[in-house]
Amino acid sequence: MHNSKNSYIHTSAKIYGSTTIGENCTVMENVILGYPQQDILLQVTSQGKQIEDFEFHGCDIGSGSFIRAGTTIFSNVRTGSRFRTGHNAMIREKTVFGDDVLVGTNVIIDGNVSIGNNVSIQGNVYIPTHVTIEDNVFIGPCAVLANDKYPVRGEYHPIGPVIRKGASIGANSTLVPGIEIGEGAMVAAGALVTKDVPAWKLALGCPAKITDLPERLQSLNKI
Template identity: 75%
Template sequence: MGQNIRIHRSSKIYGTTSIGEGTIVMENVTLGYPEHRVLMEIIKQGIDIEDYDFPGATIGKESFIRAGTTIFSNVKTGDRFKTGHNAMIRENTIIGNSVLVGTNVIIDGNVKIGNNVSIQGNVYIPTHVTIEDSVFIGPCAVLANDKYPVRGEYIADGPILRKGASIGANATLVPGVEIGEGAMVAAGALVTKDVPPWKLAIGCPAKITELPEKLRQLNKI
């Protein structure tokens, strides 16, 4: 554990979790919770989670984890990481520096997130998604990774959000789409195909249009 960290007494730290200096962990936070496979093994052996040796989470320096957040094992965050309340980040997720994961966000594991990313409240991010640097995702946006849920072989194919892309509130991205560098997705849009760099996707289903000149700049996050 780093120096000058504050962990509320109601929070739980599991596995070999590492917390960077200057980090604050608020009430009822869970860090390093075991993934399903490990949890089933713990139950099978009939032992307490605290007595089982498994990887925890790694939280960077000067981070702020708000109440009710759960971060699973094998999650690694960079420095200055922040969450809202009741966020959940599942295993094998890598997060860069200066990232915000808002209230009630679910990141379902095996996700890569770059630096200077802002994910607003109630966003859902499934497995196998890549989010590059300086991306903004507005509240209640939904990303999907399975074209035909429970109707065939499960092949996870999450969206890719390139550097500086912006996703509006309540937008939906179907599996496999790529949002190009600097592109914008309007609020409420249903994106069913790739959005080229520096273009605007608007409507349901979304149509590709020109991005206004005044918006042709990277996000300031």
């Protein structure tokens, strides 16, 4: 593990693998960084080793980041600068973040996810594998994204939603697999989105209907 100058790491934090932590970071109580993904964990256990004694790539935390208590970040995760989490967030392997991203309390990101710059993900959001989130996106609390059209009823080819830059996803909304939320579009709170939302349009209702976005809302999020 390598950590640069002026970083605070609580004594209860667990750091695995070749994890790197940038300058001026804060890592709070019971945080786990670089936890081995499934294939690495199987290698560790099959060889009868302890995780601490096994060499593998951990995670990379950008400078100026603040990781709050109880957060778990798996191996092969890379964050940009000024990354922040709430409490008890879980971020799985092969997730890549840009700069200035917030991952709120109890958020689950299930891995193989790409997230851009200036993104705000509020508490209790669920993000499955194979999702793309571009810059300046806001995702409200308790929103759920899905990546499997027919769970446990057929062959599984995960395709999560794509959320284009500047889009806003309202609280308690649900996005079904494979849809695209266009640039600057908004999804209203509680909406069930079953089809693409064009750029700068509004989706509301259950199932959601597409309507015009009021002119006063036709600007990128200021995150």
